[in-house]
Amino acid sequence: xxxxxxxxxxxxxxxxxxxxxxxxxxxxxxxxxxxxxxxxxxxxxxxxxxxxxxxxxxxxxxxxxxxxxxxxxxxxxxxxxxxxxxxxxxxxxxxxxxxxxxxxxxxxxxxxxxxxxxxxxxxxxxxxxxxxxxxxxxxxxxxxxxxxxxxxxxxxxxxxxxxxxxxxxxxxxxxxxxxxxxxxxxxxxxxxxxxxxxxxxxxxxxxxxxxxxxxxxxxxxxxxxxxxxxxxxxxxxxxxxxxxxxxxxxxxxxxxxxxxxxxxxxxxxxxxxxxxxxxxxxxxxxxxxxxxxxxxxxxxxxxxxxxxxxxxxxxxxxxxxxxxxxxxxxxxxxxxxxxxxxxxxxxxxxxxxxxxxxxxxxxxxxxxxxxxxxxxxxxxxxxxxxxxxxxxxxxxxxxxxxxxxxxxxxxxxxxx
Numbered sequence: 001x002x003x004x005x006x007x008x009x010x011x012x013x014x015x016x017x018x019x020x021x022x023x024x025x026x027x028x029x030x031x032x033x034x035x036x037x038x039x040x041x042x043x044x045x046x047x048x049x050x051x052x053x054x055x056x057x058x059x060x061x062x063x064x065x066x067x068x069x070x071x072x073x074x075x076x077x078x079x080x081x082x083x084x085x086x087x088x089x090x091x092x093x094x095x096x097x098x099x100x101x102x103x104x105x106x107x108x109x110x111x112x113x114x115x116x117x118x119x120x121x122x123x124x125x126x127x128x129x130x131x132x133x134x135x136x137x138x139x140x141x142x143x144x145x146x147x148x149x150x151x152x153x154x155x156x157x158x159x160x161x162x163x164x165x166x167x168x169x170x171x172x173x174x175x176x177x178x179x180x181x182x183x184x185x186x187x188x189x190x191x192x193x194x195x196x197x198x199x200x201x202x203x204x205x206x207x208x209x210x211x212x213x214x215x216x217x218x219x220x221x222x223x224x225x226x227x228x229x230x231x232x233x234x235x236x237x238x239x240x241x242x243x244x245x246x247x248x249x250x251x252x253x254x255x256x257x258x259x260x261x262x263x264x265x266x267x268x269x270x271x272x273x274x275x276x277x278x279x280x281x282x283x284x285x286x287x288x289x290x291x292x293x294x295x296x297x298x299x300x301x302x303x304x305x306x307x308x309x310x311x312x313x314x315x316x317x318x319x320x321x322x323x324x325x326x327x328x329x330x331x332x333x334x335x336x337x338x339x340x341x342x343x344x345x346x347x348x349x350x351x352x353x354x355x356x357x358x359x360x361x362x363x364x365x366x367x368x369x370x371x372x373x374x375x376x377x378x379x380x381x382x383x384x385x386x387x388x389x390x391x392x393x394x395x396x397x398x399x400x401x402x403x404x405x406x407x408x409x410x411x412x413x414x415x416x
Contacts, residue, residue: 290330
């Protein structure tokens with residue numbers, strides 16, 4: 001079980017622990033470049049290369065689908081070959097393939113290049129989550145992931161400023177520069193990984209399954225639950241934008257304003273609202289609290305199609321504020337479940353599997369939220385609210401079952 005470290009995580013916003021500082025710097029650099037690309041890539045490929053929006057969306061979906069299959073094997077490879085060394089290789093690959101998508105001349109070529117990039121990015125992400133779980137010890141895992149989320153949100157927001165500059169210039173060279181900038185920052189993140197300490201590889205016992213996580217039924221159920229819970233991210237990123245433009249009187253600029261509100265709130269309060277989620281049972285309870293807040297936010301947003309533009313704006317801002325509180329509380333609970341049930345020596349494999357919940361939702365989430373948020377309108381938002389509550393409530397008995405069965409599944413070093 002975990003021995004808790006009473007040392008504060010940060011001072012003036014900087015982690016005390018040297019290894020956690022290295023992880024934070026790498027995450028900031030990686031997501032800064034990603035923020036710039038996220039802001040510009042769709043418009044570049046449609047307006048300057050000539051692809052249709054559907055072709056770009058399909059290329060992104062193919063890459064996302066391919067990334068699903070590499071996360072668990074990559075995490076396992078990090079466990080058995082050395083997390084730091086494997087992470088450096090995957091991050092270097094991500095840096096190498098960050099810029100080439102800008103050269104795509106056909107939708108098939110774009111899909112192929114994005115898939116190569118996704119393979120390295122998702123693999124690096126899986127290994128990195130395992131590294132975080134091994135280095136953020138003493139009960140600091142959830143708080144450090146909360147800190148990282150605040151850091152990465154800030155990085156994405158700052159990166160989007162550079163992407164916005166490319167949109168203003170609106171020249172091919174400016175968009176190419178954004179892709180090159182992403183490659184440079186990802187390359188720096190890859191070098192930064194070499195500064196992490198060596199973590200000894202895990203020696204698999206004779207007869208032990210290669211991917212034991214796939215046989216850990218309680219953990220699989222927990223990831224299924226948190227995967228469904230992740231639907232709320234896609235509701236607020238995609239469903240809300242479609243809802244605003246097609247069913248309310250609010251100006252479409254509200255999409256950007258609400259995203260900014262979310263980013264600022266997470267940067268300011270994610271760590272604070274993750275406190276107390278330092279055990280599996282506490283994490284499940286946090287997921288329930290977060291689920292109720294998210295559901296309440298959805299109910300408020302559902303009213304936005306009932307009035308004038310000013311009423312819609314007021315309702316959208318209020319609903320988004322309520323939602324982001326639930327998002328932050330629920331995220332802390334989710335991280336606690338995912339890390340607390342996993343064996344310390346196989347965190348790469350287990351955290352790689354944990355990422356599947358979000359990855360699968362990235363593939364199926366967009367059409368689901370479009371159906372609920374746009375086709376069903378107010379009724380759809382209420383149905384989504386019910387899904388959030390029911391899903392989060394299911395985590396409590398599932399967490400108790402998982403805790404009680406750890407030893408049965410060969411997990412004896414979990415933090416619980």
